[in-house]
Amino acid sequence: MALTRLQRDLDRPANRQPNRSGIDFNTIQVGYYLYGADEIVWVKWNREGSRKYAQVLEVDLYKRTGRWVYAQGLISRIAGLAVLTAREAARLGQKYGCCVVCGRRLDDEKSITAGIGPVCASRLAG
Numbered sequence: 001m002a003l004t005r006l007q008r009d010l011d012r013p014a015n016r017q018p019n020r021s022g023i024d025f026n027t028i029q030v031g032y033y034l035y036g037a038d039e040i041v042w043v044k045w046n047r048e049g050s051r052k053y054a055q056v057l058e059v060d061l062y063k064r065t066g067r068w069v070y071a072q073g074l075i076s077r078i079a080g081l082a083v084l085t086a087r088e089a090a091r092l093g094q095k096y097g098c099c100v101v102c103g104r105r106l107d108d109e110k111s112i113t114a115g116i117g118p119v120c121a122s123r124l125a126g
């Protein structure tokens, strides 16, 4: 699968360094963010609950599904990103044909029109 723009940005050597950003990762809120116009980032806790990390939604436009992929260094670039609103998630869901929260393909007509399922929409800010 082709790399997303975000993945290409992250692959620059400067972004592979350990955290020299001066950003306190503890201040970054868990949740979904919009990167640029059309990519989605998910900040979450690791299994041990000891640190946060970020994933990017990799969309398969042919299958109309998405999957969350770990992106090294991404957590240091969250500051300043807009929190993903339900409205933006719906717009991107309509564009990609999948729910941008869970990555499932939008199959029934109601969900395709809405661009997102009701459960996932409730996980986002208005």
Ligand SMILES: [Zn+2]
Pocket: 099, 100, 101, 102, 103, 104, 116, 117, 120
């Ligand atoms: Zn969903």
